[in-house]
Amino acid sequence: MTIRQLSVFIENKLGRINEVTKILAANNINMTAFSLAESADFGVLRLIVSDVNKAAEVLKEARFGVSLAEVVALSLPNTPGALSKVMESIAEKGVFIEYMYAFSQGDVANVVIRPTDISKCLEALKTCDCQVLTESSFA
Secondary structure (H helix, E strand, O other), X not given: OOEEEEEEEEEOOOOHXXXXXXXXXXXXXXXXXXXXXXXXXXXXXXXXXXXXXXXXXXXXXOOOEEEEXXXXXXXXXXXXXXXXXXXXXXXXXXXXXXXXXXXXXOOEEEEEEEEOOHHHHHHHHOXXXXXXXXXXXXX
């Protein structure tokens, strides 16, 4: 099971992230998770949202560069070593992680992973103490 993640390309200038959040809010789209990576001239805002199709549409209409990617999202115990066990299982399957981001709240940690091989990654996760999330988990 995978979820679709939006990547929004934005110039590194004041107010551009706010423009994205305003557009999403005006269209009743909730951001569940996000990560921002930057280079000298632009940033990549990666988003998990409540309505990925609508978000892509309204951001493209606003002239943002938008792409979709399949990622794996999982929930695991927020305890020392839990993520290490997951990463070990994935590595044992020979899967490289292109990028990932995570957040925790209370007893639960949520992780978004962009693996090079999604099917091998999902196979590895079957042996872990984690729950693979679906898009409906974020709606």
